[in-house]
Amino acid sequence: MSAPKTILFVGIGNMGWPMAARLIGAGFAVAVNDAVAGRATDFVAKVGGVEAGDLAAAADQADVIITMLPTSTHVASAVAGLRDGLRKDHIVIDMSSGAPAATQAIAADLAPLGVTVLDAPVSGGVPRAVTGELAIMAGGEPAALDRVEPVLRAMGTTIHRIGGLGSGQAMKALNNLVSAGGFLIGIEALLIGQQFGIDPALMTDVLNASTGMNNSTQKKFKQFVLSRKFDSGFGLDLMVKDLSIALEVARATGVAAPFSNLCRELSASAQGLLGPGQDHTALAKLSEALAGIALKA
Structure with a gap:
């Protein structure tokens, strides 16, 4: 052929x-x-x-x-x-x-x-x-x-x-699940550190030189969150869709996934709070709203 x-x-x-x-x-x-x-x-x-x-x-x-x-x-x-x-x-x-x-x-x-x-x-x-x-x-x-x-x-x-x-799509959804989890916990860490008196940009540098490093610390926090640009090019609506797919796979395979469910629910809550058409990095705004403070560059 x-x-x-x-x-x-x-x-x-x-x-x-x-x-x-x-x-x-x-x-x-x-x-x-x-x-x-x-x-x-x-x-x-x-x-x-x-x-x-x-x-x-x-x-x-x-x-x-x-x-x-x-x-x-x-x-x-x-x-x-x-x-x-x-x-x-x-x-x-x-x-x-x-x-x-x-x-x-x-x-x-x-x-x-x-x-x-x-x-x-x-x-x-x-x-x-x-x-x-x-x-x-x-x-x-x-x-x-x-x-x-x-x-x-x-x-x-x-x-x-x-x-x-279908295995490629399952893997992609699970990849985005891991990415969302890293993003959410990283934003919370920056908020905690900022309230303690640590510069979030400096925290990001330290995380990137330490075991807390992940894709969000490397390519999202300074570029799209601390800059307040929120324009990475990947939509929050699509992120919620991918997390929902990951949970469909979890249910189909009978795997309990409480943290995965939490990531999906937080992302969907941000979607509801911010409305359609938001960049996925705007998910940080939900964590900021829950904490009552905003991250500063």
Whole structure:
């Protein structure tokens, strides 16, 4: 079976745009589609490729279809639009941070057509999407992953094969659970230290030179919280969605996860307090509100 050459990329938002651009830079023929009017046209004008106005027609011409969308509900809707153009030996790669059970249901629905579904969510944010240095967590049939590895390599430097279909999405949700836990406990530590009289920026430096170091201390506290910018590029709404997926996996596997539940509830409370469209680093504002003080640069 020949290596993939043509790709239909559905969803060119904050992450999808640079990922699709990396594929064009690697020499793939890429057609792009997005639900936001004008975005695909803008991408073609600025980056290249062609606009896929008709999803089914574009799918018929592609070797691989990639979805990079906010939720599994959006993915299912896109797949419904693609369905008439899907054929035997097509590979659909869902790179969204979706729900494993939903992805498995989509795969079961497409299996009679001879279509293979893989999941391959990513970590690294927009900066690493731009440089092609994403960490990719892949799940699905090994032979299909072998076939699309050159496609994934154009977007990520590390490809972790996690297991069966849905395992990549489970891993991504659990990764974000660990990230949220580190963020929340770190913000509380900064608030405690500030009240004691320690500069939060100095605390961050000490944590980064000590065992308290984590991704939030390194890449979020000074950059987005102490600066009061709260603009890391990853939404609080998406964080709550990912934490909810992690808890769905916990329930499905029968694992008691009290701290995970607390992280999810605190994040959802921040979502309710702050309203939709907030950056996930604005989660710090909930901890500040509970403490009755604000962090100072």
